[in-house]
Amino acid sequence: MLLFLARRIGVMLVTALCLTFVVFYLTNLPAKLETLAKTQAGARISDAEVASWLDRNGYNQPMLTRYGEWLGVVPGWTREAADGSVNGRCYRLTSVSEPGAAPTRCGLIQGYWGNSTRFRADVADVISSRLGATGILMLWVLIVMVPMALMVGVLAGMREGSRTDRSLSTFAIASTATPEYVSGVVFIALLASSTVGLSPLLVNWGVIDGPVLFQGNARSALEKITFWNFFLPVMTIALYGMGYVARITRASMTEVMTQQYIRTARLKGVSFRNIVLRHALRNALIAPFTVIMLQIPWLLNGVVIVEVLFSYPGFGWVLFEAAANNDIELLLAASVVAVVVVLITQLISDIGYVYLNPRIRIS
Amino acid sequence: MTHKKRKATELHPAAKLYAREHAEGKLSRREFMTRATALGVAVPAAYGLIGLTAPAVRADTPQMGGALRMQMDIKAQRDPRTWDWSELANVCRGWLEYLVSYERDGTVQPVLLESWEASDDAMTFTLNVRPGVKWNNGDDFTSADVAHNIERWCDASVEGNSMAGRMSAISEDGKLREGAIEIVDDLTLRLHLSSPDIAIIVNMTDYPAAVVHQSFTGDDPVANPIGTGPYLPVSHDTGIGAVIERNPDHTWWNEGNGAYLDRIEFVDLGTDPAAWMAAAEGGEIDLTYQTTGDFVDLFEMIGLPATEAITAATLAVRFNQDSPPYDNVNVRRALQMAVNNELVLELGYNDRGTVADNHHVCPIHPEYAPTGGTPFDPEQAKAMIDAEGLGDHEFELISIDDEWQAASCDTVAAQIRAAGININRTILPGATFWNDWLNYPFSSTEWNMRPLGVQVLNLAYRSGVAWNEAGFANAEFDALLDEANGIPDADERREVMAKIQQIMLDEGVLIQPYWRSLYRNARPNVLNAEMHPTFEVRYQHYGLA
Numbered sequence: 077m078l079l080f081l082a083r084r085i086g087v088m089l090v091t092a093l094c095l096t097f098v099v100f101y102l103t104n105l106p107a108k109l110e111t112l113a114k115t116q117a118g119a120r121i122s123d124a125e126v127a128s129w130l131d132r133n134g135y136n137q138p139m140l141t142r143y144g145e146w147l148g149v150v151p152g153w154t155r156e157a158a159d160g161s162v163n164g165r166c167y168r169l170t171s172v173s174e175p176g177a178a179p180t181r182c183g184l185i186q187g188y189w190g191n192s193t194r195f196r197a198d199v200a201d202v203i204s205s206r207l208g209a210t211g212i213l214m215l216w217v218l219i220v221m222v223p224m225a226l227m228v229g230v231l232a233g234m235r236e237g238s239r240t241d242r243s244l245s246t247f248a249i250a251s252t253a254t255p256e257y258v259s260g261v262v263f264i265a266l267l268a269s270s271t272v273g274l275s276p277l278l279v280n281w282g283v284i285d286g287p288v289l290f291q292g293n294a295r296s297a298l299e300k301i302t303f304w305n306f307f308l309p310v311m312t313i314a315l316y317g318m319g320y321v322a323r324i325t326r327a328s329m330t331e332v333m334t335q336q337y338i339r340t341a342r343l344k345g346v347s348f349r350n351i352v353l354r355h356a357l358r359n360a361l362i363a364p365f366t367v368i369m370l371q372i373p374w375l376l377n378g379v380v381i382v383e384v385l386f387s388y389p390g391f392g393w394v395l396f397e398a399a400a401n402n403d404i405e406l407l408l409a410a411s412v413v414a415v416v417v418v419l420i421t422q423l424i425s426d427i428g429y430v431y432l433n434p435r436i437r438i439s
Numbered sequence: 440m441t442h443k444k445r446k447a448t449e450l451h452p453a454a455k456l457y458a459r460e461h462a463e464g465k466l467s468r469r470e471f472m473t474r475a476t477a478l479g480v481a482v483p484a485a486y487g488l489i490g491l492t493a494p495a496v497r498a499d500t501p502q503m504g505g506a507l508r509m510q511m512d513i514k515a516q517r518d519p520r521t522w523d524w525s526e527l528a529n530v531c532r533g534w535l536e537y538l539v540s541y542e543r544d545g546t547v548q549p550v551l552l553e554s555w556e557a558s559d560d561a562m563t564f565t566l567n568v569r570p571g572v573k574w575n576n577g578d579d580f581t582s583a584d585v586a587h588n589i590e591r592w593c594d595a596s597v598e599g600n601s602m603a604g605r606m607s608a609i610s611e612d613g614k615l616r617e618g619a620i621e622i623v624d625d626l627t628l629r630l631h632l633s634s635p636d637i638a639i640i641v642n643m644t645d646y647p648a649a650v651v652h653q654s655f656t657g658d659d660p661v662a663n664p665i666g667t668g669p670y671l672p673v674s675h676d677t678g679i680g681a682v683i684e685r686n687p688d689h690t691w692w693n694e695g696n697g698a699y700l701d702r703i704e705f706v707d708l709g710t711d712p713a714a715w716m717a718a719a720e721g722g723e724i725d726l727t728y729q730t731t732g733d734f735v736d737l738f739e740m741i742g743l744p745a746t747e748a749i750t751a752a753t754l755a756v757r758f759n760q761d762s763p764p765y766d767n768v769n770v771r772r773a774l775q776m777a778v779n780n781e782l783v784l785e786l787g788y789n790d791r792g793t794v795a796d797n798h799h800v801c802p803i804h805p806e807y808a809p810t811g812g813t814p815f816d817p818e819q820a821k822a823m824i825d826a827e828g829l830g831d832h833e834f835e836l837i838s839i840d841d842e843w844q845a846a847s848c849d850t851v852a853a854q855i856r857a858a859g860i861n862i863n864r865t866i867l868p869g870a871t872f873w874n875d876w877l878n879y880p881f882s883s884t885e886w887n888m889r890p891l892g893v894q895v896l897n898l899a900y901r902s903g904v905a906w907n908e909a910g911f912a913n914a915e916f917d918a919l920l921d922e923a924n925g926i927p928d929a930d931e932r933r934e935v936m937a938k939i940q941q942i943m944l945d946e947g948v949l950i951q952p953y954w955r956s957l958y959r960n961a962r963p964n965v966l967n968a969e970m971h972p973t974f975e976v977r978y979q980h981y982g983l984a
Contacts, residue, residue: 117521117599125598195677196515196659264713270720270741287741292717295706298679305721387708387718389679397678 081423088419095411100143103404109135112402116193134165146190146408148183184412190405194397199409202394207413209298210379210390213309217375221314221321222368228318229325229364234352236330245326252319256378260312260385268292268308294386309386313378317371321364328363332356362432369425373418456809501966501982506702510715511728511976513707515677518658519649520592521599526728528646529976530705531660533670533683534575535651538566538585541644541890541973543748545803551580551650551667557927561635568626574652575689576665582628587653589630590615605642608632635925637932641890646975667691669698669979681705683978699982719743719960726961726968728976735791738960748957748970749793751801751888751895754847756836757949761910762880764829771947772813773823774834777858778851779815783952787847792953798943799900800936801954803972804892805929808937813944817858824860834862837882839872848883851950877908884908888972892936893923900948909948916942 102108113129130136134145134153144150145165152165156175166178169188182188189199232244251259266273270287278284291305332338333356341351379392387393391413398406430436512526519535522528528535538552549555553569572580592602595613603610609619609630621629632639642648652665660666661675669691673682683703691698706724708714712734718724720741730738735745758765758774765771780794793802796812824830834855838848845866855862876884889895898904901920902912919939926932943949959970964984971977 129598194515197677261713264717268717268720286722288720291721291723293708293714293721293723295680295708295718296721296723384709384711385714387714393678 084419084423084426088415091419092412092415095415096146096408097143099407099411100146100404101139103402103407104135104139104142108402112193112404115401132163144183145181146183146405148181148185148188150183151180152178152182189409192398192403192406194401194403194406199405202406203391203409203413206389206394207391209388210376210383210392212301213306213313213379213383213388213390214372214375216306216310217313217317218368220310221318224314225318225321225368226325226361226364228322230329230352230357230360232322233326233329233333233360234356236333241326244322248319248322248326250319251315252317252323254316256312256316256381257385259315260308260382263290263308263312264292264385292386294388297388309382309388312382312385313375316378317375321367321371324367325360325364329356329360332360335359362429365432366425366429369421369428372421373414376414376417501699501984503699503982504701505699505983506704507700507726507965507968507978507981507983508704508706508724509726509728509976509978510708510718510724511705512710513675513677513679513681513705516659516661516675518597518600519651519660520594520602520647521597521658522647522649523599523601525646525974528649529974529978530672530675530681530683531649531664531666532668532975532977533703533979534664534666534668534672534686535649535660536667537648538588538643538650539640540977541641541975543969543971545805545890547641547644547890551585555640557637557640559927561637561925561927562632564630564632564639565623566628566630568628569692570626572667572692573690574665574667575671575686576652578652580667581625582622583625584650584653586620586622586628588648588650589620591651592648600647602642602645602647605645605648606639608634608636608639637924637927638889638891638894641894644890644973646973669693670703678707680707693979697980699980700978703978703981716741726965727959729970729974730958730960732789735958735960743960743962745958745960746969748959748972749801749803750955750957750972751803751890752955752957753795753799753801753886753888753951753953754787754844754883754955755799755886755899755908755949755951756848756851756881756883757909758947759878759880759882759908759910760912760948762878764827764832765880767827768945768947769823769827770829773820773827774855774860775813775947775950776816776823777820777855777860778950778952779854780812780950780952782854783847783850786850788843788953788955791958792956795951795953796940796944797947797949797951798940799886799895799949799951800892800940800943801888804890806892806923806932806936808933808940810937810940810944813947817854820855821859832861834860835865835881836862837865837867837872837879839883839885840866840868841885844883844885847952851883851952877906879908890973893920893932896920896939897924900943911946911948913942913946916946 109130110126113126117125117129132155134142134155137153141150145152154162154164154167156162161173162175164178166180166182167173168191169182170178172178179186189203191197192199192202195202228244228248232241232248235241267275267290268288269275269292275284275288278289279287290308292308294305294309297305338351338355341355376392379390380395381392383390383392384396391410394406395410397403398410511529512524513530514524514527516527519528519531537550540548540550542548549569551569551572553567555567556565557563566585568580568582568585574580589606589609592600593606593610593615594600595603595610603613609632610616616633619631621631623629630639649660650667651660654665655663661672664671669686669689670683671686673684675681685698685701706718708718712730715724715727716734716737719738726743727738730745739745758771760766775797780797784790784792784794795801796810798810800807836848836852838845849864852862852864876882886895886899897920899906900909900911900916901907902914902917916939919935919942923932923935923939926935957970957972959968961968966982966984968981
């Protein structure tokens with residue numbers, strides 16, 4: 077077990093290293109650095125000013141050296157100004173100005189995530205506060221998605237080929253075949269517009285007071301989550317994942333329902349309701365459990381689209397902003413977080429599978 | 440500057456001319472109204488000029504109190520003189536004020552200055568500081584503060600300090616020239632210029648010219664909000680939003696003429712107008728920062744009427760006179776004649792602007808002289824081209840791939856083709872277009888607005904200047920422009936301007952089809968929040984009905 081964990085963590089570290097290097101390379105291409113200088117020091121600055129800005133901010137060293145600085149294996153750059161004051165990567169990150177007071181190395185290993193150029197703040201602060209917002213969104217997504225998916229899957233899989241099965245399967249396939257950027261827009265048009273869709277009808281009938289049924293923008297959810305401002309983003313993500321999980325649950329359920337022990341129970345005279353609840357359900361839920369855990373990284377994907385679409389500033393939104401503004405250290409931190417999320421959910425799914433299915437052993 | 444203000448009863452001469460054009464059927468009522476009001480004619484007076492009574496006008500004094508939410512990008516703050524986006528300035532307008540301000544009608548009004556005078560040769564400017572202005576930390580606002588700020592603006596060693604270029608007449612070696620500022624007393628100071636520059640005061644209306652306290656050293660005006668205005672920031676989150684509230688412990692010098700709102704909230708909803716629309720429908724914002732394209736109408740549909748600001752931003756479809764056959768004035772004039780500018784505005788820019796007259800001076804410029812434009816006569820155009828022996832020549836019009844610019848050039852080319860002249864269209868991607876924009880024989884360039892008519896002419900049409908993409912070199916034009924640059928009074932300058940504009944027309948320098956308008960949508964109960972031609976959001980004057 078310990079060996080298994082160690083191996084998993086090792087894989088995680090190697091993956092993170094490779095991914096961050098790719099991100100680092102792509103964000104540090106010369107043209108990208110020039111864009112960065114222009115967004116930081118003024119859009120209309122001259123080429124000479126760009127060069128001087130890059131030089132003053134430590135961007136003119138070889139790429140590998142700077143990747144090492146970010147990791148914390150190479151000493152951070154320092155620069156002595158004409159008046160004797162010293163500046164450098166570690167001076168900025170620890171906000172000290174006395175010469176010699178800052179540590180030599182200040183990278184990820186030492187616990188410094190760097191500074192976000194887009195938000196002018198500590199990357200760790202930006203990531204942690206935005207990750208919190210996404211956490212709440214994901215929590216609600218899972219609360220909506222998991223029971224719905226299991227219910228649809230189990231109901232469909234109980235009697236393979238029945239009318240219930242066919243209609244629920246159609247629904248599940250349709251929902252998982254509709255990407256977030258389509259369903260989100262359709263939802264907004266249908267439920268959150270005062271001129272088209274459902275809202276004008278409801279206003280006409282006097283059912284709702286405001287101009288729209290749901291809010292097509294989740295910004296206010298940052299301060300206070302209500303059913304009306306959080307429903308659309310949650311449903312947009314949940315529907316996409318729901319269809320997939322429901323399909324897996326259905327497949328697993330139909331398989332269990334053909335097992336010998338179900339037939340035995342049936343012949344014994346156990347009621348259909350009891351067969352499903354007592355005998356089939358537990359075994360049918362093993363496969364969906366792993367799929368739900370693996371679905372979480374996929375949902376992070378959808379979170380980027382949905383958070384930007386509904387202007388909800390969470391992790392996906394930060395990723396979008398960082399990419400759009402070539403915010404190097406924020407992008408690197410976001411990729412590390414993504415790797416950690418993927419591998420932790422995989423780990424949970426592997427370990428959980430062992431507990432759910434006694435036939436499997438981790439060796 | 441004896442900045443002569445017309446009396447309230449006195450009308451802009453151009454407005455009367457427009458009224459005549461309206462009577463002759465050359466101008467629609469709507470266009471007459473936008474043009475006349477852009478000249479500073481009050482709406483009822485403008486209706487009066489064309490013999491109509493104004494529709495019921497709403498009371499314009501907002502009530503005290505209330506909160507407003509506005510969609511606007513919130514960017515990471517930095518030193519005001521290095522600001523490169525108007526949004527950065529707009530957040531701070533509640534506490535950082537300006538010496539002078541650029542108004543929607545094209546005039547420059549005093550703010551922290553009470554008045555200013557220019558010598559007749561535009562070489563010496565006397566600035567009178569407004570008495571009784573206090574910083575919100577209790578300090579008095581004096582001429583020393585003004586001198587300190589001007590010195591900051593002149594410092595070209597700060598990367599991205601765009602004010603340095605605007606203050607070139609009082610700087611030397613990238614900093615304030617010794618003796619350029621003379622502090623006369625606590626409320627008076629004098630600027631001594633090295634060359635005449637009537638734009639120096641106008642340049643102080645630009646958004647990076649926010650006046651900061653002498654103790655300001657850092658680069659974040661939100662973290663240390665010492666200013667003269669009536670508001671203070673409460674929170675400021677890049678990419679998310681900013682909240683500003685009235686400062687209860689400070690007496691604003693302009694008390695009673697603003698600071699109506701208790702609280703202003705800026706909401707950053709990203710760049711997708713569809714998201715702003717969804718937020719407006721959900722009641723999360725009361726007004727937009729700027730609305731473009733079809734969204735102007737869409738917002739109107741959901742109950743947020745649009746306001747329009749006429750600007751001097753434009754598309755210059757210019758000929759390069761260094762490349763044949765455009766060195767021939769008859770060819771240039773013929774191509775101008777083949778194009779009906781109204782049609783370009785309608786098809787290329789959805790009629791969201793004002794028709795222009797091919798001389799790159801806008802009616803909102805204070806020195807604008809109404810000269811009329813080029814006649815539209817495609818038959819004459821074809822005859823002239825044939826007479827030059829270019830009947831079989833294939834012209835080529837180059838443009839960038841930007842949507843409205845390409846559409847406008849398509850309309851220009853289609854009209855030239857309709858006149859029977861061969862023309863080819865080339866569209867270049869943005870990445871390659873700008874590498875050679877000065878040298879294309881016949882192409883279009885987007886120009887942003889400058890408050891004075893002479894400013895763009897100085898930048899783009901004077902012989903040999905860096906941005907002279909038309910290759911225009913005319914000694915008489917240069918001499919007249921020099922003369923105009925030395926006349927501080929707009930009315931006097933207008934007489935010279937009439938000659939300059941006529942030269943532009945006679946020489947057929949460019950096809951300049953329209954002036955672009957800017958739009959903002961706001962709920963009907965939001966007052967004083969009309970769109971501003973240079974994107975200013977002066978929320979200290981906004982209010983609720």
